[in-house]
Amino acid sequence: MFLSRSEDYPLDHMIDVAAGRTRADLVLKNANVVNVFTGDVTPGDIAIHGAYIAGIGEYVGNEIIDLKGKYVSPSFIDGHVHVESSMVMPIEYARAVVPHGTGAVIADPHEIANVLGMEGILYMSKSMRGGALEFYMMLPSCVPSTDLETNGVSLDFLDIKPLMTEHYVLGLAEAMNYPGVIYRDPSILEKIRVALSMGKRIDGHAPELKGLDLNAYAAARITSDHESVDIEEARRKLACGMHIHIREGSTAKNLEALAPLIKPNTADFCSFVTDDRNTLDLITKGHIDFMVREAIGYGVDPILAIKVASLSTARHYGLQYLGAVAPGYHADIVVLDSLEKIHVEMVFKQGVLVAKDGKMTEKFGVEKQPRLRRSVNIHYLEPEDFQVKARGNRMNVIGMIPNQIITEHLIEEPKVKDGLVVPDIDRDIAKVAIIERHNASEPRAVGFVKGIGIKEGALVSSIAHDSHNIVAVATNDRDLIQAAVQIVRMQGGIAVAKDGNVIESLPLPIAGLMSDQPIEHVSERINDLKVAAHKLGTPLDEPFMAMAFLSLPVIPKLKITDLGLVDVDRFRLIDLFEVPA
Numbered sequence: 001m002f003l004s005r006s007e008d009y010p011l012d013h014m015i016d017v018a019a020g021r022t023r024a025d026l027v028l029k030n031a032n033v034v035n036v037f038t039g040d041v042t043p044g045d046i047a048i049h050g051a052y053i054a055g056i057g058e059y060v061g062n063e064i065i066d067l068k069g070k071y072v073s074p075s076f077i078d079g080h081v082h083v084e085s086s087m088v089m090p091i092e093y094a095r096a097v098v099p100h101g102t103g104a105v106i107a108d109p110h111e112i113a114n115v116l117g118m119e120g121i122l123y124m125s126k127s128m129r130g131g132a133l134e135f136y137m138m139l140p141s142c143v144p145s146t147d148l149e150t151n152g153v154s155l156d157f158l159d160i161k162p163l164m165t166e167h168y169v170l171g172l173a174e175a176m177n178y179p180g181v182i183y184r185d186p187s188i189l190e191k192i193r194v195a196l197s198m199g200k201r202i203d204g205h206a207p208e209l210k211g212l213d214l215n216a217y218a219a220a221r222i223t224s225d226h227e228s229v230d231i232e233e234a235r236r237k238l239a240c241g242m243h244i245h246i247r248e249g250s251t252a253k254n255l256e257a258l259a260p261l262i263k264p265n266t267a268d269f270c271s272f273v274t275d276d277r278n279t280l281d282l283i284t285k286g287h288i289d290f291m292v293r294e295a296i297g298y299g300v301d302p303i304l305a306i307k308v309a310s311l312s313t314a315r316h317y318g319l320q321y322l323g324a325v326a327p328g329y330h331a332d333i334v335v336l337d338s339l340e341k342i343h344v345e346m347v348f349k350q351g352v353l354v355a356k357d358g359k360m361t362e363k364f365g366v367e368k369q370p371r372l373r374r375s376v377n378i379h380y381l382e383p384e385d386f387q388v389k390a391r392g393n394r395m396n397v398i399g400m401i402p403n404q405i406i407t408e409h410l411i412e413e414p415k416v417k418d419g420l421v422v423p424d425i426d427r428d429i430a431k432v433a434i435i436e437r438h439n440a441s442e443p444r445a446v447g448f449v450k451g452i453g454i455k456e457g458a459l460v461s462s463i464a465h466d467s468h469n470i471v472a473v474a475t476n477d478r479d480l481i482q483a484a485v486q487i488v489r490m491q492g493g494i495a496v497a498k499d500g501n502v503i504e505s506l507p508l509p510i511a512g513l514m515s516d517q518p519i520e521h522v523s524e525r526i527n528d529l530k531v532a533a534h535k536l537g538t539p540l541d542e543p544f545m546a547m548a549f550l551s552l553p554v555i556p557k558l559k560i561t562d563l564g565l566v567d568v569d570r571f572r573l574i575d576l577f578e579v580p581a
Contacts, residue, residue: 075103400451
């Protein structure tokens, strides 16, 4: 079993091994070591004693692995991720990312917390222990994220305070209620005070914030942000002292726009994060290694890209002795074929070979998963629930933006049939509905979205950030209801319906967010769902991820929750036909 960070460091033995007086347990011979401190590549042997690196030079050891000139870098760290968005359990998530060179992640269990509260957070905490992937946690700051939606539970500072003392808890997760911070909402400020009083970090979430409002947000000692979509936004946040999390998820793709930010004078203040990335992408494209490769392709110096993926993140979160290949550091290291391709050949965790050639070499982690309560509860659905009576000749419509989670606020003329507003396939305007699923209560809302691209059928999911009510995008109510009923039967999941039948589905019985099946099964099913969605006409690479963000009321500009349409710029609910004169 791997050591915790709190275990004693074998000081005497480490000095003797480093000085060459004692044989190392393991020596990686003939390595080219990526030095993230100097920006150089140093040839030499790497001496490993137990879980730690003793030194780099000429060494002998009880075990020898000849790397024959291959490159060795620190293992990678994801600076901000919702593991739940992978749609698999933490142990399966580790199986997906460790072979790609990831040694640690900073996880925010915000998604499951909005469904199950502390029960969900403790489930994730227990499930994350004992594996080849080191999970650190940021405690959710906004459950619910706003009062503009219905979620499963509310958490205040008294709920999260006891967990703040745990060594694996690094701070308070993204403070997404940025208006609440700026205008001093006591509920969020109390959580910030708790975190600051314990010397913890506070992560940010401030899309498009600027000027004095950005100053006010940063003055709350919020030290990072992962919502920048262009270089100017990232630079103004960096100028306020904020660490920039450069995001490349399955839907939100900001790396290309932000890669020019990574320079020798700024790399210390940047990290790579995935935020939300599904298992299919993790398996087929990669994890942080994918971001390092892409950054290099965009012109970033390879060693700087590796530094952003390792040391910069470790230093930001106060993770001592992580993020570098150097004496005294944990032997969390990756063997690469080159500094251009960044193909991961071997992964070591605390001196143990845990993955080779894209496969785990040993089985780690929690086997028995705790049981969770039922989380999908819905009243009987009637066709009338989703009918929209025409009350004007102009309506608010959510406009999709490719590869982004921000949306446009469009004003469109409704298509009316028999007094009801209906989807307009010719103009790519589909119906979008949100159905409250936590309390079997009545709230449900109907609006319209442009840019999903389906020409028939319905796409329905119980993954809908942040409150994770059921989200449906449909061309007709019959298919919408059929797919929604399938979600209830599965106790969460994703379904595609056409001609009154469910043609593809994936059960997600863990809080309606995660599967209890292996990653291989889940990735295959996700691919089948995407194929089914594309047959309905959508051109989107990630239609279900895109749908999941239609209900996120803290991301501009127009969103929809179970309570109605949300004008995010004004941070209030609006009527479908409430449009400017």
